[in-house]
Amino acid sequence: MQSKGGTVFLYGDLGAGKTTLIKGIASAFGIAERDTGSASFVIVAEHETFPPFYHIDLYRIEREEDIEAMGIWEYIDSGGVTVVEWAERLSEIPENAIKIKINYIDENSREIFIEGIDETDWNNM
């Protein structure tokens, strides 16, 4: 689904379904669904796939300087595929980045916005 160097920025409140979406993305890299959990605790869950898959969760980091210090941009630029949860915490997002926002509607429905993909280029999807 994602080629080398791809990054997805995810937005959505607690319980919106971000982890569920990431389980789906990770499964495209051969990572079992049960092996993609919450990354809130470790902040970066690194999966040794090819290309490497980085699951970053900024939930517990509130200050911009702490986000810089944990090396988020190094992961993003390292040639792997990166999914960043709680992108709300970032004040700047690279241009042309893929942004996905999940809104909670009710217990069984969600509204999803996707931005930054050229819809005519299906290789992107």
Added chain:
Amino acid sequence: MKILGIDTSCDDTSASVVLDGGKILSNIVSSQTEIHKKYGGIVPELASRRHIELIWHVADEALNKANITLDDLDAIAVCHGPGLIGSLLVGCNFAKAVAYARKIPLIAVNHLEGHIFSAILEDSKPSFPFISLIASGGHTSLYVVNGLGQYIELGKTRDDAAGEVYDKVAKMLGLGYPGGPVIDRLAKEGNPKAFDFPRAYVPESFDFSFSGLKTAVKIEIHKSEVRTRTPKSFGVRPSTHEVSALGQKPDPPQPPLDKGGIEGGAFSEPRTPNPELINDIAASFQASVVDVLVRKAEWVIIKKGIRQVALSGGVSANSELRRRMKEMAEDREVELFLPSIALCTDNAAMIAAAGHHHFMSGRIAGIDLNPKAYLPL
């Protein structure tokens, strides 16, 4: 033989000297909770820096208390993951330096293996096989321990860890960090049946899932009509995003959930319900977590026919979990092993104990050891 254990996997700096893998000569833990409290959670960069400041003092104290010096050490064991990478790096580099300078073996221990060993460090210890339930801020896993170094993972959380939902729910309720002790305390004043929160038993599996519960609690908080302002005294601060998006204006009345565009004010702290409601939510939430942990442990007992259960991880300090596990163990006539709180929570004695076993089976780490944030056992 004497092993110095080091654990810096999260926010506690710990060093311990353990004799022959079973006798604790010292177990020093320096908690950073006070530092991270005001930020509503652990700030990784602050944690790493604090580990650097503390590691020598803590290791020195462990040696002093054990009445030995570096010369008396036979090996050094260090936790190399899973955990916060910056924090792990401090412990690993410290251990590598000591091993290199003193020419003693370096041993790498998985944090989860350490937790399994905490049960074996008490005077009353389980024999093999036993069931190990590890529940903490970073993990919720069930293992069958057939012998030292022989672990079968039966299940683990598919999303949030038990301690993690405690922290997240406490944050939603404006109760600050850490969430476990405060929810445990408030739950005693609340009605555990006030809300029928979901229990995810994940059929056909010993896996756990707590994210649905987290969502259900969130919905309940939003639904509750009796609301007060978010109390500032609890230290809940607006996120950087909220400030930039709203231009530091006071919080406008908010709809239950934001439906703006992609970057439109997506993150906001919900309003906090009144105290009685908080107690009821805390009690009902805790009942759900404890029900699932106890029932899963019970299923393993029934399905695997194993008669001994040991608990570890920070969540096993929870009074309701301890009470309910004891009840269940009596009903099922199985033996329950509840290590002391000092051994349940993160500590280096368990790392030294597991390190002793590695040493005896000849598993020595190279000086090129690198820690890993994500490290399955």
